[in-house]
């Protein structure tokens with residue numbers, strides 16, 4: 001079967017592009033090699049939380065114009081703020097179609113706060129339902145809207161560290177006068193087949209918990225927490241879409257309980273990935289998992305096919321959404337210890353942002369350097385028409401989206417999810433436009 005569009009990479013960007021193509025009626029396939037960044041992510045969608053030299057961003061879409069002035073090569077600068085907003089709104093609706101109701105602030109153009117497992121506060125735009133991110137006013141400035149927060153862990157579970165989260169939270173000016181406490185709850189783990197929580201990751205813990213465990217949680221929480229406005233627990237409740245054990249626990253205890261992403265694998269990230277795959281398939285998209293594309297064949301300004309080593313996959317249009325270093329969409333190459341690092345895009349050998357090859361800037365020895373790590377900004381460069389290039393020549397039927405793109409720093413900016421979704425959507429719109437244009 002020859003697809004109208006073939007997408008390389010089945011993470012947030014690739015599946016977003018696939019959903020939009022399938023929704024528009026295109027024959028579309030996604031080929032994906034392995035785990036995506038969603039397995040490690042919080043499952044909340046950050047659009048834009050920080051711009052160098054500016055206060056933390058409250059209205060991410062409004063801030064895109066300023067960002068575009070400072071960084072004209074930024075993926076958002078090429079799409080424009082209204083289309084970024086449109087694409088994110090569309091994404092919110094698509095996830096709701098498969099039962100994942102992501103939370104928005106009451107003003108849908110504003111960020112909310114989410115608490116991380118390290119106790120820091122991150123601005124985010126869409127939150128997982130169980131996380132129930134806090135409104136902006138709550139933690140902005142010196143006074144928090146809370147008097148007391150309690151962290152609760154399952155005894156033995158090692159991938160959530162309440163002490164670490166408490167220390168982190170107390171560093172925030174809004175939390176200096178807030179009482180923060182923690183305790184553990186012992187659970188029998190009804191479906192754990194005798195295994196204990198210290199041998200489990202969050203998704204296994206979620207599967208191991210049964211009704212008896214939920215009864216114990218409800219009883220102990222009701223007994224021990226009466227005066228806290230917020231109870232923070234590890235995200236280990238609802239691995240499946242439509243599962244709402246945390247919601248029931250809130251109802252039974254009357255407590256404001258949130259769950260936050262633990263060390264990976266992230267239950268919230270996996271849920272989001274599942275929702276994306278479900279939506280893509282429901283719209284008729286064809287998913288080819290566990291398959292890595294090794295090489296693309298280019299003839300003039302067109303990609304003709306991609307090879308998996310065993311099969312040659314042809315299509316009229318291609319979208320590359322292979323992620324960053326993390327997912328092998330980009331590779332750093334070092335010939336010898338004394339040589340500088342250089343960066344490559346391994347499938348098509350696409351041109352990259354020129355400064356990505358500058359050895360002295362590749363990385364900083366300070367892990368959390370205030371100016372960020374330059375290699376994070378490495379990635380595919382686009383020409384004025386938004387096309388990727390090989391040796392300076394634009395490719396007409398290849399579009400690029402997500403973390404394989406260069407020119408932005410998802411970590412510093414808190415923009416990873418928003419860039420993946422908006423560039424995935426834009427890549428699909430470009431393909432749809434070309435396909436429909438050909439049909440006219």
Ligand SMILES: Cc1cc2nc3c(=O)[nH]c(=O)nc-3n(C[C@H](O)[C@H](O)[C@H](O)COP(=O)(O)OP(=O)(O)OC[C@H]3O[C@@H](n4cnc5c(N)ncnc54)[C@H](O)[C@@H]3O)c2cc1C
Nearest residue numbers: 009011012013033034037042046293323327402403416417
């Ligand atoms: C640890 C971590 C935490 C994060 N937390 C957040 C967060 O809380 N909020 C937020 O908004 N963003 C977060 N991000 C950023 C965000 O998750 C990513 O920017 C976004 O998911 C990237 O999506 P992507 O589809 O471009 O790439 P990826 O998710 O990396 O997906 C790329 C996919 O392509 C596949 N692939 C690669 N090469 C090939 C090939 N040759 N053939 C076939 N398949 C291939 C990979 O196996 C992978 O499945 C986080 C990122 C990380 C790493």
